[in-house]
Amino acid sequence: MTYRFVVNGDPVEVEVPGMRRLLDVLREDLSLTGTKEGCGEGECGACSVLLDGMVVDSCLVPVCQVEGSSVETVEGLADGAALNDLQTAFLETGGAQCGICTPGMLLAGEAFLASGASATDAAIREAIAGNLCRCTGYTKIVEAIALAAQRRSALQVE
Amino acid sequence: MPVEPPVVSPRTLPEAYALLAAEAYRPVAGGTDLLVQITGEMGEPPERVLDIWRLDELRGIRVESDALVIGALTTYGEIRRSPLVGEFLPAFAEAAATIGAVQIQNRGTIGGNAVNASPAGDMLPLLLACDARLVAGSAGGERVIGAADFWPAYRRTALAPNELLLRISIPLVPARTVRYRKIGTRRAQAISKVVMALAWESGDDSRAAWNNVHLALGSVAAVPIRAPRTEAVLENAPPTEATADRAASSLADEISPIDDVRSSADYRRAVAARVLHRLVRDEGHW
Numbered sequence: 001m002t003y004r005f006v007v008n009g010d011p012v013e014v015e016v017p018g019m020r021r022l023l024d025v026l027r028e029d030l031s032l033t034g035t036k037e038g039c040g041e042g043e044c045g046a047c048s049v050l051l052d053g054m055v056v057d058s059c060l061v062p063v064c065q066v067e068g069s070s071v072e073t074v075e076g077l078a079d080g081a082a083l084n085d086l087q088t089a090f091l092e093t094g095g096a097q098c099g100i101c102t103p104g105m106l107l108a109g110e111a112f113l114a115s116g117a118s119a120t121d122a123a124i125r126e127a128i129a130g131n132l133c134r135c136t137g138y139t140k141i142v143e144a145i146a147l148a149a150q151r152r153s154a155l156q157v158e
Numbered sequence: 159m160p161v162e163p164p165v166v167s168p169r170t171l172p173e174a175y176a177l178l179a180a181e182a183y184r185p186v187a188g189g190t191d192l193l194v195q196i197t198g199e200m201g202e203p204p205e206r207v208l209d210i211w212r213l214d215e216l217r218g219i220r221v222e223s224d225a226l227v228i229g230a231l232t233t234y235g236e237i238r239r240s241p242l243v244g245e246f247l248p249a250f251a252e253a254a255a256t257i258g259a260v261q262i263q264n265r266g267t268i269g270g271n272a273v274n275a276s277p278a279g280d281m282l283p284l285l286l287a288c289d290a291r292l293v294a295g296s297a298g299g300e301r302v303i304g305a306a307d308f309w310p311a312y313r314r315t316a317l318a319p320n321e322l323l324l325r326i327s328i329p330l331v332p333a334r335t336v337r338y339r340k341i342g343t344r345r346a347q348a349i350s351k352v353v354m355a356l357a358w359e360s361g362d363d364s365r366a367a368w369n370n371v372h373l374a375l376g377s378v379a380a381v382p383i384r385a386p387r388t389e390a391v392l393e394n395a396p397p398t399e400a401t402a403d404r405a406a407s408s409l410a411d412e413i414s415p416i417d418d419v420r421s422s423a424d425y426r427r428a429v430a431a432r433v434l435h436r437l438v439r440d441e442g443h444w
Contacts (some may be wrong), residue, residue, distance in 0.1 A: 129346030132260025
């Protein structure tokens with residue numbers, strides 16, 4: 001079957017079985033290997049992407065359900081070589097260690113920032129509760145999201 | 159890579175019914191269970207899949223003649239954020255918030271929870287405790303199945319192979335209170351060790367006796383169950399310490415959980431009794 005959708009703003013068309021996981025379509029068919037596979041069963045969040053703005057585990061989404069939708073992956077965050085504010089905050093706080101959870105953490109963080117929820121420690125921790133960091137560096141990740149939230153709200157005030 | 163069984167994505171309910179009348183399909187809604195099954199690590203993957211995600215008539219939450227009606231494709235996230243659920247059945251929003259984390263809540267559906275028929279299904283004790291009515295549809299029409307009849311055996315439902323679950327109707331009973339508790343290893347991403355839903359009717363006085371007590375549990379038997387002997391202990395009793403003691407001890411005797419990878423029978427029995435005791439204590443304010 002042919003499926004058409006948008007990835008990081010660009011229209012794509014893939015000829016694949018409808019039950020192929022969005023994760024595999026991104027990595028194998030579209031060569032977007034920034035999205036990582038961790039557990040493959042919706043426990044770890046490493047494969048998190050935004051689907052029509054909502055954070056989902058791409059290992060649990062069959063591509064037949066993505067037809068006509070918009071997907072954002074970690075490749076879509078930076079503008080060329082310029083990292084976005086959340087990615088920059090991860091670097092500043094030491095929020096990335098081995099890196100395998102980082103793409104998923106960034107997308108879960110983006111979904112949280114877009115929700116407009118108040119960036120309390122508890123709210124950030126709930127927003128990334130579906131993302132496991134095997135280095136256990138959660139504190140720095142929470143700090144990074146809080147820092148980006150603070151900067152974005154400062155921009156809105158100006 | 160996982161197996162990729164053939165899939166059809168009908169756009170209308172009649173189209174879906176016609177497909178189901180011709181051949182056996184496994185429906186996929188949000189995919190949070192089925193996409194794990196196609197990895198083949200949890201038994202045989204399905205031969206043929208019916209993708210019902212586009213059937214928008216199965217979405218949404220509304221109030222309809224003394225019942226809250228939730229479409230089968232309504233996600234946990236939608237239940238959690240629904241002002242109607244918050245007003246009429248806040249325990250459903252609390253339950254939805256305990257399921258997985260935001261990634262799962264954005265995809266998993268209440269209908270999928272019911273049809274997947276796991277004994278640990280987090281919403282299922284609520285459906286039992288509230289006497290929910292599950293509406294099934296096929297080319298032949300619709301029929302209503304009471305929650306008490308919906309899970310006849312381990313991982314089985316009362317649906318015929320040509321039927322889809324369309325919506326779940328939860329009666330809104332005046333003066334009914336519904337409470338929900340889930341015990342898991344952690345607050346997010348945990349499959350429950352014990353799930354409990356308790357519903358009763360009473361007046362405004364927190365010391366008044368309870369009536370029509372419904373107590374339902376998950377993860378303590380092969381199917382989600384009611385606990386009728388313990389309900390009888392709570393029936394017509396005020397929420398006092400003596401009532402809580404009797405009910406907790408009755409529940410520990412009544413249920414027969416098993417040891418498995420997630421917990422032990424002893425722990426489940428002890429924690430179920432403890433959770434019920436605390437629920438009664440919280441309501442009695444003692």
